[in-house]
Amino acid sequence: MLRTFRVGVVVALALLAFFPTSANADDPTPAPSPTPPITPSPSPSATPSPNASPSTAKSPSASPSASSSASPSARSASSSASPSASATAIASPTPAPTPSAEELEAARARDAQLLSSAQSLTQIVDAQALVARDELAALNAEVDRVTGDLDAVGTDIAALQAQANDRRAIRERLTRDAFRLAAASATPSLAALSDPQIEAYRELLAVDAALHDAQLRLSDRVSQLAEAREAVAAKQGQLSRLRDRARTIAAAAANGEGDKRAAEVAVLEALARDAAAAQTSLAQLVATAMSSDGAAPSTWSLPVRGAITQPFGPTTFPLEPARTFHGVYYAHFHDAVDIAAVLGQPVLAAADGRVTFVGHLPDGAMVVIVAHPGGLVSVYAHLDDTFARPPVRIGEAVSGGQVIGFVGLTGITTGPHLHFAVQSGGQPIDPLSLPAAR
Numbered sequence: 533m534l535r536t537f538r539v540g541v542v543v544a545l546a547l548l549a550f551f552p553t554s555a556n557a558d559d560p561t562p563a564p565s566p567t568p569p570i571t572p573s574p575s576p577s578a579t580p581s582p583n584a585s586p587s588t589a590k591s592p593s594a595s596p597s598a599s600s601s602a603s604p605s606a607r608s609a610s611s612s613a614s615p616s617a618s619a620t621a622i623a624s625p626t627p628a629p630t631p632s633a634e635e636l637e638a639a640r641a642r643d644a645q646l647l648s649s650a651q652s653l654t655q656i657v658d659a660q661a662l663v664a665r666d667e668l669a670a671l672n673a674e675v676d677r678v679t680g681d682l683d684a685v686g687t688d689i690a691a692l693q694a695q696a697n698d699r700r701a702i703r704e705r706l707t708r709d710a711f712r713l714a715a716a717s718a719t720p721s722l723a724a725l726s727d728p729q730i731e732a733y734r735e736l737l738a739v740d741a742a743l744h745d746a747q748l749r750l751s752d753r754v755s756q757l758a759e760a761r762e763a764v765a766a767k768q769g770q771l772s773r774l775r776d777r778a779r780t781i782a783a784a785a786a787n788g789e790g791d792k793r794a795a796e797v798a799v800l801e802a803l804a805r806d807a808a809a810a811q812t813s814l815a816q817l818v819a820t821a822m823s824s825d826g827a828a829p830s831t832w833s834l835p836v837r838g839a840i841t842q843p844f845g846p847t848t849f850p851l852e853p854a855r856t857f858h859g860v861y862y863a864h865f866h867d868a869v870d871i872a873a874v875l876g877q878p879v880l881a882a883a884d885g886r887v888t889f890v891g892h893l894p895d896g897a898m899v900v901i902v903a904h905p906g907g908l909v910s911v912y913a914h915l916d917d918t919f920a921r922p923p924v925r926i927g928e929a930v931s932g933g934q935v936i937g938f939v940g941l942t943g944i945t946t947g948p949h950l951h952f953a954v955q956s957g958g959q960p961i962d963p964l965s966l967p968a969a970r
Contacts, residue, residue, distance in 0.1 A: 668771055
């Protein structure tokens with residue numbers, strides 16, 4: 533997750549060529565195998581539970597924002613179908629009606645399982661496109677729902693404002709006196725008023741309170757709508773890229789194995805560009821998040837509990853970028869830990885801090901970044917942006933253990949997991965080395 537492909541793309545392709553039947557769980561581009569037929573799952577609804585249907589957590593990142601699929605023993609066998617049929621299913625999905633809660637859970641589980649069991653680059657791209665398509669459908673439904681709420685709240689505000697104006701237009705002296713008293717004092721004495729004056733005063737307070745509540749709801753819906761539209765834009769871009777890549781591989785496969793391998797090279801190079809853009813964006817966000825004020829937190833906790841599927845540090849994984857760490861150069865280095873997690877599992881802040889970013893990286897991954905005292909910054913990636921979006925916002929102070937998001941399938945990932953990184957002064961550190969982080 534969130535790692536560039538500057539070093540290792542050629543090596544990975546060489547491995548792909550020499551080991552066409554490899555099923556290494558840590559290899560994001562296992563040998564191409566027949567692509568399974570893809571059955572479009574129902575489009576998820578817009579208001580699911582944060583704890584969406586669980587899916588078996590899988591192993592580490594397969595790209596700048598990805599985890600590789602589970603161990604070979606955990607993968608399910610796939611039936612064969614032509615790549616072109618798969619690409620057609622992605623390119624022209626049939627709109628589905630809004631599913632029930634049971635259908636929603638089944639669709640989520642089916643998407644996650646399909647993605648986790650993918651064994652070839654073609655299957656991974658196809659599965660990611662189906663996940664993005666279902667999430668986009670849910671996001672569009674959410675936009676429609678929030679837009680409807682926004683219109684309803686606007687109508688409420690207009691009605692309440694009309695009521696307030698009507699009351700202020702009443703010419704009876706007792707009402708004007710009550711209004712005048714309300715404006716003159718925050719806590720007027722009602723003992724000096726007659727019963728009609730008290731009633732008029734209370735009516736005014738009720739209308740003003742209702743108007744204030746409606747304006748708060750309006751502000752909240754506006755924020756929700758902006759967040760949903762931002763997620764829609766990110767998902768549309770990701771889905772467009774995935775569909776183009778699926779078509780490229782499918783068209784090349786029809787011309788023979790040589791063309792298919794060349795197309796896979798092109799797709800991997802495109803993934804490398806996505807990774808580089810995500811890495812650059814993340815580095816900029818982390819740099820602006822750092823704050824040296826105060827002492828670093830004395831205790832940390834892992835954001836989710838689960839198996840560490842890819843640890844921090846040097847690795848033989850060929851697609852990890854090169855890095856000099858503590859004065860030593862490594863050809864491949866993973867600057868975070870990937871933690872297996874259940875889809876929809878709450879993600880907790882690792883320590884006290886302040887949220888500095890909630891949004892998407894260029895590769896589509898939903899990320900929350902938290903700045904901590906002492907120049908430390910923590911990054912939480914692959915969070916859900918559709919079914920249970922992060923409940924925190926930029927500028928919000930958070931406490932260690934507070935829910936800041938939910939495990940999702942955003943970005944280039946082959947299974948639900950959390951990519952958790954910590955930097956100190958702009959340099960990566962092993963999250964497990966922090967006090968009480970295990």
